[in-house]
Amino acid sequence: MIHARGLKKSFKVKRETVEAVRGIDLDVDPGQLVAFLGPNGAGKSTSLRMLTTLLPPTSGTAVVAGYDIVKDPVEVRRHIGYIGQKNSAGENFRVRDELVTQGCCYGLTRPEARRRADEILDLLSLTHLAKRGSNTLSGGQRRRLDIALGLIHQPRLLFLDEPSTGLDPHSRADIWAHILRLREEHDMTLFLTTHYLEEADNMAERVIVVDHGRVIADGTGEQLKKDLAGDHVTVTLRDHTESARAAEVAARIASAAPEIGADGLTVRVRVPQADIAMAELLRALENADVKALAAESTRPSLDDVFLALTGRSLRESDTPGA
Numbered sequence: 001m002i003h004a005r006g007l008k009k010s011f012k013v014k015r016e017t018v019e020a021v022r023g024i025d026l027d028v029d030p031g032q033l034v035a036f037l038g039p040n041g042a043g044k045s046t047s048l049r050m051l052t053t054l055l056p057p058t059s060g061t062a063v064v065a066g067y068d069i070v071k072d073p074v075e076v077r078r079h080i081g082y083i084g085q086k087n088s089a090g091e092n093f094r095v096r097d098e099l100v101t102q103g104c105c106y107g108l109t110r111p112e113a114r115r116r117a118d119e120i121l122d123l124l125s126l127t128h129l130a131k132r133g134s135n136t137l138s139g140g141q142r143r144r145l146d147i148a149l150g151l152i153h154q155p156r157l158l159f160l161d162e163p164s165t166g167l168d169p170h171s172r173a174d175i176w177a178h179i180l181r182l183r184e185e186h187d188m189t190l191f192l193t194t195h196y197l198e199e200a201d202n203m204a205e206r207v208i209v210v211d212h213g214r215v216i217a218d219g220t221g222e223q224l225k226k227d228l229a230g231d232h233v234t235v236t237l238r239d240h241t242e243s244a245r246a247a248e249v250a251a252r253i254a255s256a257a258p259e260i261g262a263d264g265l266t267v268r269v270r271v272p273q274a275d276i277a278m279a280e281l282l283r284a285l286e287n288a289d290v291k292a293l294a295a296e297s298t299r300p301s302l303d304d305v306f307l308a309l310t311g312r313s314l315r316e317s318d319t320p321g322a
């Protein structure tokens with residue numbers, strides 16, 4: 001559904017060149033739900049805008065929904081939906097009229113556009129709001145209308161740029177319920193950007209992490225966490241003089257060298273499976289006469305994956321892509 005090779009985009013800003021996207025290779029199969037995750041300025045929107053033909057690439061190629069983004073941009077646009085960060089709905093139209101107008105813009109006859117508008121209103125639970133002005137909708141309702149507008153021509157591939165940003169938790173959950181429904185009931189391919197780690201982790205079957213305009217990780221959330229961050233067990237010791245011995249014991253079950261805390265009272269060790277390893281470690285410490293006061297096991301998050309890859313936390317990262 002998406003095949004990109006060496007996709008690059010740089011912008012000239014005064015005398016400087018901003019390398020927003022530095023060479024992205026990508027293959028997305030039909031039906032996948034892909035989250036494109038990265039800190040502010042990583043190049044997510046620029047990549048999306050190239051794939052949706054809104055921006056020409058500086059170099060590289062991409063075939064999207066079967067058409068080349070440079071040679072056949074009109075065909076690409078006919079076969080995809082794109083929901084940008086800004087509201088696409090106008091201020092002064094009624095919800096259903098807006099959808100019908102959009103349908104006509106895509107070449108549907110007025111009766112076809114009306115029929116399609118009604119289907120989509122139902123799909124996005126907007127039927128009861130059909131006659132409302134779009135400027136009277138709540139943030140979540142308006143976002144659903146944006147998605148509806150992107151679906152009027154029945155694309156099989158939908159790009160969403162930060163679909164849930166700026167919404168309250170309830171509306172975010174609601175948007176996600178609708179996104180998942182689109183995928184399940186209509187077999188759509190969904191490619192979305194987000195910087196909400198939990199959303200990417202819980203909802204997407206594939207997470208692509210970008211940083212500084214490059215893909216730095218690609219896989220299921222579980223795979224990335226297992227391969228790149230791993231489970232950890234942290235033991236708090238009674239006596240800091242025992243930390244070296246505790247680390248020695250911990251090293252026997254570790255998948256990486258144990259870390260001793262600055263105060264010498266904690267030993268943190270990466271393990272293949274935290275629940276099994278914790279019991280094993282406590283037993284081994286007891287056998288070695290090392291007294292443990294407490295033990296805690298932690299499963300990694302996607303933020304730990306990002307930290308392992310870049311040395312920075314994704315939650316706090318706000319670095320420009322250049």
Ligand SMILES: Nc1ncnc2c1ncn2[C@@H]1O[C@H](COP(=O)(O)OP(=O)(O)OP(=O)(O)O)[C@@H](O)[C@H]1O
Binds near residue numbers: 321
């Ligand atoms: N039109 C432009 N002119 C100059 N620089 C730009 C332009 N558009 C984007 N950039 C720069 O390119 C880099 C990537 O921006 P982009 O918007 O793609 O990042 P992003 O990952 O989508 O960030 P965010 O999560 O904040 O939306 C940033 O450094 C940005 O300032």
